[in-house]
Amino acid sequence: MKKAITILLSVTLLLFxxxxxxxxxxxxQNKPPVPGENHPxxxxxxxxxxxLDVYTSHYNLTEEYAFIPLxxxxxxxxxxYADSPLNEYGTQCYSFDGKQYVVVPDMHLFxxxxxxxxxxxxLDAHGKKLSRETVEDKGxxxxxxxxxxxxxxxxxxxxxxxxxxxxxxxxxxKESGVDINIEYDYANRTITVIMPN
Numbered sequence: 001m002k003k004a005i006t007i008l009l010s011v012t013l014l015l016f017x018x019x020x021x022x023x024x025x026x027x028x029q030n031k032p033p034v035p036g037e038n039h040p041x042x043x044x045x046x047x048x049x050x051x052l053d054v055y056t057s058h059y060n061l062t063e064e065y066a067f068i069p070l071x072x073x074x075x076x077x078x079x080x081y082a083d084s085p086l087n088e089y090g091t092q093c094y095s096f097d098g099k100q101y102v103v104v105p106d107m108h109l110f111x112x113x114x115x116x117x118x119x120x121x122x123l124d125a126h127g128k129k130l131s132r133e134t135v136e137d138k139g140x141x142x143x144x145x146x147x148x149x150x151x152x153x154x155x156x157x158x159x160x161x162x163x164x165x166x167x168x169x170x171x172x173x174k175e176s177g178v179d180i181n182i183e184y185d186y187a188n189r190t191i192t193v194i195m196p197n
Contacts, residue, residue, distance in 0.1 A: 037055075037057075038055060038056055038057045039057050041061075041189060042055075042056045042057040042059065042189070043056050043059050043061060043066060043184075043189040043190060043191050044056070044189060044190050044191070045073075045076055045077075045190075045191045045192075045193065046190060046191070046192045046193065047076075047077055047193045047195070048193070048194060048195060048197075052076055052077075054072075054075075054076045055072075056191075058072065059191075060148075060163065061186065061189065062186075063186050065147065065165035065166060065167065065184065066165070066166040066184040066186075066191050067148055067163050067164065067165055067166075068163065068164055068165070068166055068169050068191075069161045069162070069163055070103065070110060070141070070161070070162040070163070070164055070169065071092065071094075071103055071105070071161065071162070072161075073169065074094055074096055074101075077096075077193055077195065078096065078097075079094045079095065079096035079101075080094065080095050080096070081093065081094060081095075082094055082095040082100050082101075082113075084100065084102075084113065086102055086113065086116065090104060090105070090106055091103070091104050093113060096178070097177075097178045097179075097195075099112060099176055099177065099178070100112065100113035100114075101113060101176070102116040103162065104130070104135075105161050105162050106132070107130065107131070107132050107135050107143075108132070108135075108136075108139075108141070108142075108143035108146070108162055109130075109135045109138065109139045109143075110139050110140050110141045110162055110164075110172065111138065111139035111140060112140070112176055115139075119135070119138055140172035140173075140175055140176055141162065141164050141168055141169070141172050145168070146163075146164065146168075147164075147165045147168065148163045148164065148165065166182045166183075166184050166191060167182070169182060170182040178195070179195060179196055180193065180194070180195050181193070181194040181195075
């Protein structure tokens with residue numbers, strides 16, 4: 001009797017193993033994440049009705065705001081690196097919609113190039129240098145007005161990126177003369193950008 005039970009259990013276990021190994025693995029469901037690939041809840045950016053194929057997993061979403069990594073967003077909607085003598089480590093210049101911008105992430109400074117040059121002259125005249133303290137209230141996205149939760153000097157330096165809410169980014173670009181509207185639909189995880197051609 002024990003021998004029959006042992007044989008029956010062995011045959012059952014063998015059939016179970018064969019059944020499990022003969023199933024096709026669901027590669028799509030079980031594939032490992034690929035660096036730079038969006039996660040399922042990442043927002044979609046739609047520019048003038050066309051969905052952009054850009055990486056957006058680094059955007060931070062709340063019900064009230066989409067928090068945007070500024071430089072990545074600018075690239076997504078058509079900004080390009082500008083040839084400028086101001087380009088150096090930690091400072092990038094961008095050309096967008098006929099305007100030149102300077103971005104200094106560790107100081108949370110986003111400013112028109114001409115305004116940047118004037119700011120440097122003004123600081124020099126007062127014997128001051130560019131620093132997080134001297135530019136806190138300057139530029140198109142003043143750090144002192146940031147809505148990004150928990151933003152600190154350490155956070156800005158660590159990330160080396162300017163994070164700003166979509167409303168502030170829209171207002172900053174409009175203030176610089178860009179005709180742009182940025183809308184955010186939290187339920188559908190969509191950031192809609194409208195820029196007349």
